[in-house]
Amino acid sequence: MTEPGELSDRERRAWYAFLTMQEDLRRHMNRQLLNDTGLSLADYAVLSTLWMQPDNSLRVFELRERLRWEKTRLTHQISRMVTRGQVERNPCADDPRGQQITLTPAGHEAITKAVPLHIDYVRRVFLDVVTPRQLDSLAALSEAVLDNLTTDEDPADT
Amino acid sequence: MTEPGELSDRERRAWYAFLTMQEDLRRHMNRQLLNDTGLSLADYAVLSTLWMQPDNSLRVFELRERLRWEKTRLTHQISRMVTRGQVERNPCADDPRGQQITLTPAGHEAITKAVPLHIDYVRRVFLDVVTPRQLDSLAALSEAVLDNLTTDEDPADT
DNA sequence: TCAAAAAGGGTGATGCATCATCCTTCTCAG
DNA sequence: CTGAGAAGGATGATGCATCACCCTTTTTGA
Helix, strand or coil: CCCCCCCCHHHHHHHHHHHHHHHHHHHHHHHHHHHHHCCCHHHHHHHHHHHCCCCCEEEHHHHHHHHCCCHHHHHHHHHHHHHCCCEEEEECCCCCCCEEEEECHHHHHHHHHHHHHHHHHHHHHCHHHCCHHHHHHHHHHHHHHHHHHHHHCCCCCC | CCCCCCCCHHHHHHHHHHHHHHHHHHHHHHHHHHHHHCCCHHHHHHHHHHHCCCCCEEEHHHHHHHHCCCHHHHHHHHHHHHHCCCEEEEECCCCCCCEEEEECHHHHHHHHHHHHHHHHHHHHHCHHHCCHHHHHHHHHHHHHHHHHHHHHCCCCCC
16 A cells, blocks of 8 residues: 555545546536526425425425435525525424425426436536446445445434 | 436436535535544645645645636635634735735644545545545546536636 | 433524626737 | 736625534433
């Protein structure tokens, strides 16, 4: 290997390329989405998750599990989305503590338009330039890293 | 392939795993760095870039090229770092428009401590669970995506 | 059975990222 | 030589991400 505290050239190249790509891609994607649909990536994540439900609705904690977000982040995001009229908060019948989050008609329309645009975008900027072997390798790598992260710890909130 | 506007199972798996991994990793990394060293990832990027210079100093636009950030982002980041005493802004001799950004002693000490910790962290959470083949594949993939992004457009600021 | 912890959810403050806009100095083609 | 645009850099506002902390209801184990 290399000394602790140092990276080999190969490692440095890969890590740096990955970091850069990931940042640029996220920025580019966010901008594109915002321009084309008026939604942020965070909006898109929430809306598309609700959209996949038969009743366009989920409890906050269910949304949180699917998104792998932290409590506070999702609460704030929902609050902003409520003021924008994208989703609504309703008290939950079963559990007086609970809140049911539901797509508004406006939210539904927005995400219905956004999804195909975004999928095409992902294909254009990402999938089209990646070989099948690279794609499978990336999937395996990602899952390995995720495993390692989540077994390593959990920050007491999630 | 698949219909436009849809992803195959293979594509969906890889894209979703990548997105999730990337987000979780960034969050985890940021938290770790903040706990261990008191620096944000943005701080780390700026400080380590200055630190690699012989005189611990760069013009704003040089810093911007190396970081691949946008003007406004870097200006704001520097302003915050100045108030925290991590770097200082000095007028530039050659060009009255220019600003020279230099590490303060405190900034130098912080980054000197942070770098080996962070490298070890990267090894632990990422490099250790990735095979050499996967690493090379990731590097190639990342460079291809980056190429595709930057030829595609430039947002008139960078 | 009843207190303590866990689960569900929220608030305010702060730092970070981006947009729109602005100012000054420099460059260069006409 | 000069005026237009480019380059270097800054500001204020807004949305997003995280931290520390809070409240209420539900579970649970002693």
